[in-house]
Amino acid sequence: MAEIRKAVEGDVKALIALLYDMHDETEYKFFKVNETKARYALRRWVTQDDAVIFVAEENGELIGVVAGSVFTPWFSDDKKAMEQLLFVKQEHRGSGVAFTLFENFLEWAKGQCNHVSAGVTSSVGGAAESVYKRFGMSYTGSNFAMLLNV
Numbered sequence: 001m002a003e004i005r006k007a008v009e010g011d012v013k014a015l016i017a018l019l020y021d022m023h024d025e026t027e028y029k030f031f032k033v034n035e036t037k038a039r040y041a042l043r044r045w046v047t048q049d050d051a052v053i054f055v056a057e058e059n060g061e062l063i064g065v066v067a068g069s070v071f072t073p074w075f076s077d078d079k080k081a082m083e084q085l086l087f088v089k090q091e092h093r094g095s096g097v098a099f100t101l102f103e104n105f106l107e108w109a110k111g112q113c114n115h116v117s118a119g120v121t122s123s124v125g126g127a128a129e130s131v132y133k134r135f136g137m138s139y140t141g142s143n144f145a146m147l148l149n150v
Contacts, residue, residue, distance in 0.1 A: 002056040002063060002097050004104050011055055012042050014062040022087040045069070050112070054104045056088065056097045064088035066101040070112045079113035081105075086128055098131045106135060 007015065019038055023029055045053035045067045056064035067085040072078065083105055088098045109116045117140070 002058040002092070002095070002100070004054055004056055004100050007042075007046050007053040007055045007065070007067075009043060009046055011062060012039055012046070015042050015053075015055070015065060018062055018065055018087060018089070021089060022085075025090070042067075052105065052108045053085075054101055054108075056092075056101055058092070063092045064097045064101050066098075066105045068105055068109070070109070078115070081109035081113050081116045083117070086131065098128070099134060102131050102135060 016035060016038060019033065023031075023033060042053065045051045048069075050071070051067070051069035053065060053067035055062050065085060065087050066083060068081055068083040070079050070081050073080060083102070086098060086102060088095075088101070106116060116137075
């Protein structure tokens, strides 16, 4: 069974490897990976009080991740938590790891603010949507995308 824990700076290299797995499976495959920028974002999630990253580890290998941060909307001082990354390696999907990761994120968010949004989902097959719905989240709008110059 996977252990869920907060990520530490020593996890960044393994998280970059997970990034490439995620990158290949989603619409982000059309985006060029900038590892320097990715390392900066990962370190921010690890070290800042208004951000968090949880990892799922099994037998010394990172198999999943959830990350997010707290911000204030442009028109308000009220805080909102946003999940920005939820990914589980393909061979571990269906094991409950995504649910446990997201549950840890929600518990962290409850200590930060009163409103949580899930990130824009780029998954195939609706797996992330089932995680969000299990925790009582509902659609609040639509997300549209267009690939230009591809």
